[in-house]
Amino acid sequence: MSRIKGTQEGKMGWKTILTNVIYFAAIFFIAAFLYQSLSTSLLRN
């Protein structure tokens, strides 16, 4: 059970790792997109 649900004994299960990776990937791409926008629109001038 702990292996499936993850955090029970302080260990992280593969499902939690997967969801965390997806979550951080989304943050990374949004941040990259915003940085791209910032550099093309504002920092250019």
Place this chain on the structure above:
Amino acid sequence: MGLTWYILGLLSTGSVILMWKLSRRYHMNPIGWSVPATGIILVLFSIAWSVGAVLEGVPRAASMGMLLFGLPGIAALTIGMRYVTTKLSLKVPDEIATTAIPLKEEFFQKKSEAVKTKAKKTGRMSGVIGYMAYISLFAAFVFGLYSDGKDYEGLLRLKMPDEKLVKVNDSPVVFQIGDKVEEKGQYVLIQEGQGYGGPFVIGIRINDDAKVHEVFPLENKETPAFAERVTKARYADQFIGKPVTDNFLVGDDIDAVTGATITTRAATEAIRRGAHTAAIDYFKFKKSWDKVPWAFGLKEILVIILFALAFFPTIVNKTPWKYLYMGSVIGIIGFYLNASISIGSLAGLLLGYIPGIQEHIIWWVLVIGTVLTILIAGKNIYCYRICPFYGIQFLLSRISGSRLNPSPAILKSARLTANTLLWASLMIIFLSRHPGIGSYEPFAMMFSLEGLGIQWYLLPVALIGSFFMSTFWCRFFCPCGRFLNRLVTIRKNIVIFFVRDKQVKETT
């Protein structure tokens, strides 16, 4: 590429071991074998495809590969695994399964308690940060307002370096080419038309034959992918040689660029205004062109019906109506019209970029309708009802049956993260006064398959995330939803403030 093959090798071995373990645990049948195996093959293929495409510098192909092969692969794998674990009988009785339920409850109870405690703490902190965020946004708004003012004159001179330009009018800006003459000279007018993202500024050259001779797009704030379509297409050519007294109406004497109707309308509006101003003011023609007609057709009727139906709880909550409604929203507002609201539309509203109602009824119904419903009734009817991207996520999560979440530590700070992203997006929009560039939602590209650079990576991540975590995008990232819900809260607080004030007065 070598590393990719190595990882693929490891994943393939892992998959074979997984299937072998399953076959030892369950009485496998052909479906139990074939569905997960197909899923595994599709996923591995999509990884190889995407990495190859990225290395070749074609992110769009990588994204398409992940969507076309990766997502069905994950779907097949999950459905296959669900089938095997729920429908097929065990070879060995599973003792762990009997203790699973109390453990599960305990786990979730602990998790929710942890989240609640942290929520209280972050609540106080975010109060202070919240005020600072509002102040900085206001400052950015004011700064953007005063720093906005591109040098169109300079841009125009760059485009026509050999001509002598004499400014003869300020509002709208009109230049005469060559020396000033009283009548029938050659002119360049700078005019703007309102799109969804902001003004589309165009320079129009009209010669002494009272015909349009050149159009120069000077600036636009449309979604870059759509603007690119309009400037790339031979859109501008259709104006050359047209008399200034023509109608200049999209769908009448002007053809829209497929898939970029709104941007086409904005650009055409600018050219129409330029030509008609010149016709009256400089060539002394009488008004002989048609008025801008109301664009009221099937599309507009469908959007009004869908918007109205969102007010009926039975339709949006009860099966089978719910699925029928969701399907219509995905099909019509998503794929057919690609009219979903984004943070760009809402920020554009704050910046005063409001397109004319005659040609943009759909925008008015969805954006103004949603905001007015919040202001009047205090209800956000857009999210979880009209939003087609929610529909897509809901269906994905139904297919997977998975209700996963990131780890509790992440959940605790999820709200702060989402608010920070919304703040960053609004800051960029206000400072640049360009709503399209700060709008990071993948909606528009999901339904039109048009995007730029990094957006191509965000869409698959959002969809794969929604597959595993229900309403992944809405809960953790959607800036539009966050903005609308924030508006609901602000309205509620104002109402409470006034009601309390009234009650205090009544008691004293």
